Amino acid sequence: MFAEEWPLMMFTLISQLAIGSFILLVLVRSLLAPKDALAARNLTNFGIGAVGPLMALALIFSLFHLGTPFGAYRSLLNLGSSWLSREILTAGGFLVLWFFTYKAYQKESSGNSLGWLTSFVGLLTILSMASIYSNSIRPAWSNAHTYIAFFGATFVLGCAGAIALIGHIAKGQTLSSEVMAVLKKVCYVGAVALIIPLIYLPVFFGNLNSGDPAAQASSMLLTGSYLIPLIIRWAFSLVGVIMLTNLISKQSKGVKTLPANSILLAVALILVGEFIGRYVFYASAVSIMVG
Amino acid sequence: MAQLGFYYDMTICTSCKVCQIACSDKNDLEVGTLFRKVYNFEGGEFPNPWAYNLSIACNHCAEPKCTKNCPTGALYKREKDGIVMFDEGKCIGCKMCTWSCPYGQPKYIESKGKSGKCNFCVDLIDAGEEPACVAACQMRALEFGDIEELRKKYGSTADIKGLPDSGITKPHLTIHPNKEAMK
Numbered sequence: 360m361f362a363e364e365w366p367l368m369m370f371t372l373i374s375q376l377a378i379g380s381f382i383l384l385v386l387v388r389s390l391l392a393p394k395d396a397l398a399a400r401n402l403t404n405f406g407i408g409a410v411g412p413l414m415a416l417a418l419i420f421s422l423f424h425l426g427t428p429f430g431a432y433r434s435l436l437n438l439g440s441s442w443l444s445r446e447i448l449t450a451g452g453f454l455v456l457w458f459f460t461y462k463a464y465q466k467e468s469s470g471n472s473l474g475w476l477t478s479f480v481g482l483l484t485i486l487s488m489a490s491i492y493s494n495s496i497r498p499a500w501s502n503a504h505t506y507i508a509f510f511g512a513t514f515v516l517g518c519a520g521a522i523a524l525i526g527h528i529a530k531g532q533t534l535s536s537e538v539m540a541v542l543k544k545v546c547y548v549g550a551v552a553l554i555i556p557l558i559y560l561p562v563f564f565g566n567l568n569s570g571d572p573a574a575q576a577s578s579m580l581l582t583g584s585y586l587i588p589l590i591i592r593w594a595f596s597l598v599g600v601i602m603l604t605n606l607i608s609k610q611s612k613g614v615k616t617l618p619a620n621s622i623l624l625a626v627a628l629i630l631v632g633e634f635i636g637r638y639v640f641y642a643s644a645v646s647i648m649v650g
Numbered sequence: 651m652a653q654l655g656f657y658y659d660m661t662i663c664t665s666c667k668v669c670q671i672a673c674s675d676k677n678d679l680e681v682g683t684l685f686r687k688v689y690n691f692e693g694g695e696f697p698n699p700w701a702y703n704l705s706i707a708c709n710h711c712a713e714p715k716c717t718k719n720c721p722t723g724a725l726y727k728r729e730k731d732g733i734v735m736f737d738e739g740k741c742i743g744c745k746m747c748t749w750s751c752p753y754g755q756p757k758y759i760e761s762k763g764k765s766g767k768c769n770f771c772v773d774l775i776d777a778g779e780e781p782a783c784v785a786a787c788q789m790r791a792l793e794f795g796d797i798e799e800l801r802k803k804y805g806s807t808a809d810i811k812g813l814p815d816s817g818i819t820k821p822h823l824t825i826h827p828n829k830e831a832m833k
Contacts, residue, residue, distance in 0.1 A: 426743020426763025433742055434721040443721035443746050494719055495749040496818070571815075647814045648754050649689055649706060 364641045366423035371488060372516070372637055373417035374450060375509065376630075378481035379517020380524060381410045381457065383545050385474035387521065388464075390544065392471070394537045400464070402538065406524030407464055407474075411457045418450060442494055446487035453480045485513050497644040498574035499581075504556075504563040508640065511556040512633050515596065518549025519629040522603060526617040539611030546604040549629075553600050557593065576645040585639045592635040599628030653712070653732035654770060655797030655822030656784075657804050658705055660831060663791040665690055665703040672786035673707065676771060683757050685768040686783050691812055691831070702828040704812060705792065707783065708755040708768035709821030710734045715750035716767075724765075725756070732822065733770045741765055752814035753821070770794070797822040809833050 384403045391399035422428040431447075438444045456477040463473050489509040492500035522545060534542075567578035581589060602625035610616060665688050673679075673686040686707035694700040710727075714734050717725045724740035725747055727733070736756070741764040747756035748765065756767040771781035779785070784792045793800065801824050808816040808823050810831040825831075 424744065426745075426758065426760070427741065430722070430740075430742035433740055434744065436740070437721050437723045440718045441721040441746070443719065443744060447721070491719075491746070494715070496715065496752045496814075497749065646749075646754065647752050647818075649687075649704070649813060 364424075366420050368634075368637050368641060370417050370421035370424070371509070372512070372633060373413060373420065374488070375485065375513040376516040376520050377410045377413040377417060378453065378478075378484060379513040379515070380406060380413070380520030381453075381474075381481055381517075382478040383514070383517045383521035383548065384410070384524065385471060385478050386548075387525065387541050387545060388474065389471045390541045391537060395535060398535065398538055402525050402528060404464055405528040406521060407457075407461055409524055411454060411461060414450070414454050414457065418454070442487050442490040446484060446491060449480055449484040449487050453477060453484050456480055482513075485509055492644075495644075496647050497577075498570050498647065499567060499577035499644040500640075502563070502566055504559060504566075507556050507559050508636070511552045512636070514552030515549050515600065515629060516633055518545055518552070519599070519603065519626040521545055522607070522617075523622060523626045526619055526622045529617050530619055532616065534615045534617070536611065536615070539607065539615055542607045542617075543604075543611055546600070546607050549600050550604055553596055557597075571647060573645045573647040577643050580643040580645070581639070585643055588635050588639050592632050592639060594632075595628045595635065596632030599625045599632060602628065652796040652798060653822055654710060654775075654794060655800055655824065656707070656709065657793040657795075657800045657824050657826075659789075659791040659804075659826040660702055660704065660810075660828050661826055662789045663688075663703045663705060664789055666788065668786045668788060669705050669783035669792055672782040673768070676774075676782035677766070677768075679766075680759070680761060683759055683766070685755070685757065685766070689812065693830070700828070700830040702831050704810075704825075704831075705783075706753060706813075706823075708734055708751075708770075709753060709808075709819070709823040710770060711822060712820035714819055715752075716747040716756055719746045719750040721746060725767075728772070731770075731775075733772055733775075734767070735769055735772070736765070736767050738762075738764055738766070752818050797824070800824050807832075 384406045388399045388403045422431055425431060434447045435444055460473045460477045489506045492505045495501055564578055567574045606621050667688045670684055670686050670688050677685055689704045692701040710733050717727060722740045722742055724737045726735055728735050743763040745758050748758050756765045759766050781794055784794050804824050804826055807825050807827055808821050810825055810827045811833055
């Protein structure tokens with residue numbers, strides 16, 4: 360499975376990381392700007408700058424999925440009905456808008472409206488991405504779980520990405536209470552984005568178990584061969600998000616610095632958790648078929 | 651011209667697979683890729699065992715998911731007879747069609763980096779001939795033609811055990827099933 364689907368695993372994960380990080384960095388910037396415009400700019404400019412290369416990397420990975428990569432431009436030819444066409448259009452649009460946002464954010468006094476517009480296009484990319492799988496003939500994909508999982512991953516990865524990028528630029532600095540309070544909110548967004556898919560999991564299994572034979576086969580895979588990876592995925596993601604939230608909460612009451620090693624460990628746990636989760640997503644989808 | 655479709659008489663099919671071979675030969679397919687495939691089903695227990703065959707290709711559906719999901723428009727319905735056509739020049743090998751068809755019909759061909767599928771032997775049809783699979787069937791278990799005419803003549807069974815729900819894509823296929831295959 361990995362040999363076949365690794366380009367899509369990398370594309371979906373990295374683009375969700377890029378889009379989620381961008382949205383949460385714009386959120387940090389918007390919340391901080393009225394209180395401390397200088398900190399808002401200094402803490403987020405580096406991270407926002409990193410989002411574009413990340414998104415470009417994701418798009419490059421997606422080319423490896425194609426049998427004829429030089430024809431990739433033709434993927435825009437069926438926007439009327441194909442979610443894959445819409446995904447490529449919105450992902451490309453996000454990258455272009457990111458560039459203009461990044462340039463605008465370099466200036467002293469720039470508003471956040473362009474940042475929010477870019478975020479909206481990023482969310483449309485995630486919607487298109489989830490709709491591709493939702494419109495397939497694999498019951499494990501063609502339901503609400505795909506949307507919940509993809510939007511959840513976007514904000515969990517975004518939380519990890521935004522904190523890591525801010526942590527990198529704020530290394531050794533003592534941050535203000537306002538900054539710490541905003542970072543705490545980012546962690547809460549990540550926690551909520553992790554808990555909603557977890558709560559939905561029993562509904563997802565219930566739907567699969569009451570579905571057709573292909574749905575039941577997916578359920579058997581998830582509760583059989585992929586049960587251990589699934590448990591590890593949730594354990595890693597939960598520990599990572601709890602660690603990150605706890606760390607920011609503690610620091611906001613104490614010395615108000617961002618300890619790089621602890622943050623990297625929490626972020627690594629989240630990334631590995633999401634990676635395993637995406638692997639299981641691809642590996643457990645069984646097609647309805649003749650037979 | 652009206653929408654074309656296939657009729658398959660399961661009760662006389664012997665699973666000789668000549669339809670499968672004729673299709674592969676006509677389309678010059680490499681080993682392992684089949685645009686038409688014969689499936690064998692068996693079950694029951696002594697003294698009442700049963701077996702039936704199912705020969706299936708693209709059903710040139712009324713609501714094909716492959717044409718809807720294809721990002722390049724390489725898959726499209728031909729207006730004059732509703733055949734789901736495939737334009738190899740447009741295909742980019744994204745495999746979206748293989749995720750979309752409940753009958754597992756468009757096939758990804760690794761050596762080409764593109765997909766491929768049954769096009770109803772459109773060159774033969776346009777020349778007034780029969781598709782290769784229909785012409786080759788020695789039991790006359792396969793027919794093709796205006797699907798409404800075929801349905802009038804043979805009924806409109808497209809839901810049998812072993813096939814996905816016909817409501818998903820509304821296939822232009824009608825089957826004379828064995829009693830064991832009936833839903």
